[in-house]
Amino acid sequence: MSRLGKYTRRAFLGLGVAAAGGLAVGYYFYQKPYANPLDAKKAEGETPFNPYVMIDRDNTITIITPRAEMGQGVHTTLAALVAEELEVSLDQVVVEHGPSSSAYFNSAMLEEATPFPFYDESVLAELARGSMKVVSKFLGLNMTGGSSSATDGFVKMREAGYAAKFVLLKAAARHFGTSESNLTLANGTITDKASGKSATYGDLAQEAASISPPTEMKLKKAADWKILGKSQNRVELRDKVTGGRIFGIDVQLPDMAYGTVRMAPRNGVTLKSYDKTAALAVPGVKDIVEIRTLSGDGLGIIATNTWAAFKGAEALEIEWDDPFSLQNTDQMWSALENALSQEPAFELGGTGSDAEVFSSIPESEAISAQYRVPFLAHATMEPMNATAQIDGDTVRIWTGTQAPGLVQSAIARHFEMDSADVDVTTTRLGGGFGRRLEVDFSLYAAVLAKATAPHPIKVTWTREEDTQHDTYRPMALGDFKGQVTSEGTLKTFDMHVASPSIIASVMPRTFPGISPAGPDNTVLDGAFNQPLDVENIRCQAHLTDLQVPIGFWRSVGNSVNGFFHESFMDEAAHKAGKDPLEFRLTHLKRDEFLPAREILKKVAEMSGWGTPLPASKGRGIAHVLSFGTWTAQVIQVDVTDDTVIIEEVWAAADPGIVLDPRMFKDQIMSGINFGLSQALGQEITWADGQIEQANFDTFDAMRMYQAPKITIELLENSPRMGGAGEPGTPPSTPALANAIFAATGKRIREMPLSKHIDFA
């Protein structure tokens, strides 16, 4: 039976329904643990040891990896953390996402939301990070994002493996009537050295579960690791080369209906009137239902197959009530320009220098530049979809989500029910990039399921619907100024970013009633928190609402400010008459910036930085610290006949600890190509209240013939662990723009770069 089939069976058996009590294990960060959600899930013969480990009588060892597998390899790396301590190999375990439960809260994800740079280890910064852990636990934020899964799981998942091994060894000692020192343990089997007899974990599981878990965790030293630190095959690899039924869109249930949606052009636009006659005349279309939710308004189409639903959606005639004043992209740029001229909403980081310092830069030493980035869609390969079923008082959802807990709460809120009665089965995700942190696709499916109850319905969006109903990476404007002294030093750096606030957009649709507290760091991430020795730094956010739903897009604010900050550093280096690498190194003198210096030197060595190139070629360099990982890149381009070929990329990254080198490098590679895709032509624009792009013909991404050769090296100098999924993206665009400048002398300050130069 396929893995998805198993999920489905278990879901019907009550997977995900949280129960009280359970086997408390002492490895939580906080005094009172959540109940073990596996107690409700277990089948006959299965023993849950803690929320992450379950062992069956037949020695099937199940590891729960409660984060969304969207390509980043998180199921493999999280399972490896448990397996390392449990002394089992990855090919002998079953790895499952598991139920939605607050027990699986992500304690690391919000750490990035503190207003302190990663390298700041002051008491205040640590206190803020600590309080974010408490907030995460309080909200039960079972989410995947912020490149935080491995950091979050690093201790607790190893402890889960250790705790299970601890009681299994005790059970084995009882079983053989000997002491633990007479036992050996390998591959899920414990052997009594004296008698030579052995017992599997499965044989011992039920006995072991009655033994108190350890109070002290004696985790292995890194030097003793057998699995961690080494490249592992993805646990779902075979499914992914055989067309496996592992994605939300592959869910198939008995008596299932099929549907799609036609939503209002943006959240806030409401349904005025519609004519469904033509839609209902499409063979296979059964019903049209109204959708009115916190995520958006529109119509749902219920049909006997997906294609009929698509045709029905096309045939609908709908009139909308559009209350918005900003109808096209030019108006939105004007709004950002206006915001820039207003007082800032807040500032972060900075040196606290007097305002006068920033307004009294001598003209000969002044440098300034304005940068622009557009709205961007996530464009995951798998369009948004979810399957829903209303079964008595229970709503069941099957979907690829980065936030099953938010799906539960959003649906519970909509139907005014208890979120414990919303059961979410998380499938694998055909791309996430932050898009699947949203609840809209699950919520709309639940609304349609109300009309098909008790039968389930799978609701699949068209690509056009997906592109035009995203929560976009915000468009933003950066006004950057500086002072470069005659000695070639950046003495003053004044950063102003005009942008809408992502948090202000997300909160009303996700946590209505909770007002966002404090500044929205995402507006300035990648600018205020970069390693940089400059005498006077100021970093201010100028907020304005562009009336467009925005959200978390791979690397979030770093994708914006990485481009601004690192383009500006390149411009400042040229103003100073210095080599861009040397210029950076001279502004990275502080001890704690050692990881930045080392990766810059490494990437310079890898790329042959400074060696001569033919006239048509150029190299650009950039460095961004994001999500705890220091990442430097050099890009080499060839520009012949005004056409850019991105020839080669070298990257060096330092996440402190590398748990799986190949998986980590694959993420950096992916982040680079995802980032470069923007430059090649991606933008979402508005005209007459509608998005102008709809499918991959108008919102495309990098293709094979454009893909550069990529070489990556990893260093481990950083004192704390960083993430993998996002840090590859931010340096890619400035490194490319800087390379084009090096090759042509043309400075492009606006994304997509393709607006100003052709790409092959």
Place this chain on the structure above:
Amino acid sequence: MFSKISLTVNGQKQEIEADPEMPLLWALRDLLDVKGPKFGCGIAACGACTVMINGEAVRSCSLPVGEIQGEITTIEGISQGNELHAVQEAWMKHSVPQCGYCQSGQIMAAVALLEENPAPSDEDINDAMTNLCRCGTYPKIKAAIKDAAQTLGA
């Protein structure tokens, strides 16, 4: 309501009742429960839906099911029981997939390419492999195709 349409999918004769205008992709996925070909765009722009008809790679999202002539092979049809196709083996060896959603289409495009051109150059691969991958696994796809070409040619 609709007349019957006969298809041969992975060597098996199938009969469906469908609007002849329905794209092959949806006939496979929704009517025949063949889930290997994935839906990505519906306009033949991304290739996630790639299958082979008489050995040629085609984008099933844009082919009306009523017009299909020939034998359809989906990714489910290229392996022999537990024994994977050399292209699939190469994909595993190079750990190509990330999210994996585009990969059945990529693999089908690669299988078709290697059947036509057993030793493709970089340029041949660039020309033939036009499928979209949002995870940006292109360098690994290229390496895996070359590896598979060697295996198949050996």
